[in-house]
Amino acid sequence: MSKTTNYKRMERLVNExxxxxxxxxxxxxxxxxxxxxxxxxxxxxxxxTSGKAESATEKPSGFIPITAPQPPSDDSTSMIIRLGRDITIEIPVSCLH
Known part of the structure; x- marks a missing residue:
């Protein structure tokens, strides 16, 4: 099969x-x-590439985008993420902008 023929076949299959x-x-x-x-x-x-899993071999990453709220005038506010009882992640909101 020539390159042109193969290209056209695959182009047709992709469209299908x-x-x-x-x-x-x-x-x-x-x-x-x-x-x-x-x-x-x-x-x-x-x-x-949308990141959408379409086969059994592809798995979603599990990450979910979040948007931090606008920080108040003082810089003491933090975003706290708790994973179970043992893990806590604290991020100053000022670092997110």
Whole structure:
């Protein structure tokens, strides 16, 4: 298969994938290609990486973005994060801006 033919085939498959609503693993298996090949072509053809897990091999990071409140006029306010009973993280709010 020539490079041009392969490129056009993968471009067609990527477009089908985008419209399919399927996860990467299911789509790749249904079309006889590896998931890594589909992922490669998605990136090559400009698929945005949203961080959304679409297969059993990809897992979300677990991080959740937060926005700190505006600090009051005094700099003594802190954000306190407690993890269970044993771990406490204290961050001065002034460091977050």
């Amino acid at each position: 994938y985008r419209q399919s609503g399927q996860g990467q693993a299911a789509f790749a298996q249904a079309h006889g290609i590896t998931e890594s090949k589909l992922y490669y072509w998605l990136r090559k053809l400009g698929e945005p």
